[in-house]
Amino acid sequence: MARASKPDFVFLTGDLGFMALEALQTALGPRFINAGVAEQNMISVAAGMSQQRLDVWVYSIAPFCYARPFEQIRNDVAFHDLPVKLIGNGGGYGYGVMGPTHHAIEDYGVLLTLPNFRVYVPVFDEDMAAVIARAGEVQHPAYLRMGKGEPPIGYEVAAYAPWRQLTEGNGPVVIAVGPLAGTYIAPFQQMPQAVRPKLWAVAELPLEHNPLPDGLLAQIASSGVLHVAEEHVRRGSFGSELALHFLDHGLHLKRFVHHYARAHHFERYGSQRFLRQASALDPVSVLTALESD
Known part of the structure; x- marks a missing residue:
């Protein structure tokens, strides 16, 4: 160090x-x-x-x-x-x-x-x-x-940037906060180009010090559909900040979906992966939500 x-x-x-x-x-x-x-x-x-x-x-x-x-x-x-x-x-x-x-x-x-x-x-x-x-x-x-980085085996990590696009396709835009983004790379890459999401990872907050890149804004405007995923409760979340940002700037979406940590307490406790599934943050749950768009 x-x-x-x-x-x-x-x-x-x-x-x-x-x-x-x-x-x-x-x-x-x-x-x-x-x-x-x-x-x-x-x-x-x-x-x-x-x-x-x-x-x-x-x-x-x-x-x-x-x-x-x-x-x-x-x-x-x-x-x-x-x-x-x-x-x-x-x-x-x-x-x-x-x-x-x-x-x-x-x-x-x-x-x-x-x-x-x-x-x-x-x-x-x-x-x-x-x-x-x-x-x-x-x-x-x-x-x-x-948190533990979770890219696919053999994945070449690009140089650090506050915003990075991890997958490209003609599907909706997905923004994930931190290591959670890595769990979506392989499932998204396996999807056909026509429906594959444009996955972005954000690593710095708040937005006032790390505004959305122009390329991301253009993709959101073109798609009209945005999914935000984060291992954080809804109140005070990045998703909430982003929704307010869009309202403040008069940006309109056809669909905004927020995937977030649902609870502190569950009937059972398990690994981080288990609790992500309980909050519908796992790749299968997110893919299911994407299919409904």
């Missing part, structure tokens, strides 16, 4: 990282701080360090990174517009089997209600270096929602 060589770089973790962060700890020495199971204090300490012009990054399991210390993020970081970078691992249903306390399906919606926040949702594992570099350049608070 190139940033670790900077003398002002500081990394805080909330009692996490066993068998994962030892190399970083060795590289950073005293600039690697295990804050213990005290996330609220960790955020306030991070804010204080940032106030002293240190380059501060905070890491935890996603819900413990934004939900437990939300008041400190709001009051100490956002209200002072401090460039603290929060890294939440296991976004969405990433920690599915551990139940609703470990789900992070309202994370970026919650944080984007705060002033000055930026959000990064890498689509592929290969995106991480570029995302860290881009987030590090932003002199505002930022949240990195980490």
Whole structure:
């Protein structure tokens, strides 16, 4: 990690990282701080360090990174517009089997209600270096929602960009947020060109700092049908922001379909894949919805 060589770089973790962060700890020495199971204090300490012009990054399991210390993020970081970078691992249903306390399906919606926040949702594992570099350049608070990239075997990942078109066809436009997009590539590629969706992946929010590309807008206008898929609840979602954006700009669609995380609580808990199916975010469910257009 190139940033670790900077003398002002500081990394805080909330009692996490066993068998994962030892190399970083060795590289950073005293600039690697295990804050213990005290996330609220960790955020306030991070804010204080940032106030002293240190380059501060905070890491935890996603819900413990934004939900437990939300008041400190709001009051100490956002209200002072401090460039603290929060890294939440296991976004969405990433920690599915551990139940609703470990789900992070309202994370970026919650944080984007705060002033000055930026959000990064890498689509592929290969995106991480570029995302860290881009987030590090932003002199505002930022949240990195980490998840496992899921492209098809042998898929060649294109260079990172906030917006990328992953499949081409004459079907409707589908926009997916973050790693969820990778799960749709292979099923879409197997469809005939005449009905194959134009799949786009978005990795940076909000829209005011990452507007839709002209090419995507032209495709949406031509198709008139848009599907948005994200591992996030409907309220505060990217889909909601996009719908408001269209209303504000007088853009009209024949059909707008939102695929989203349906619930925190289910009768049964399972893997991330299982919970995506329960929310109809899996490829089969999305393809079924597309067939009705």
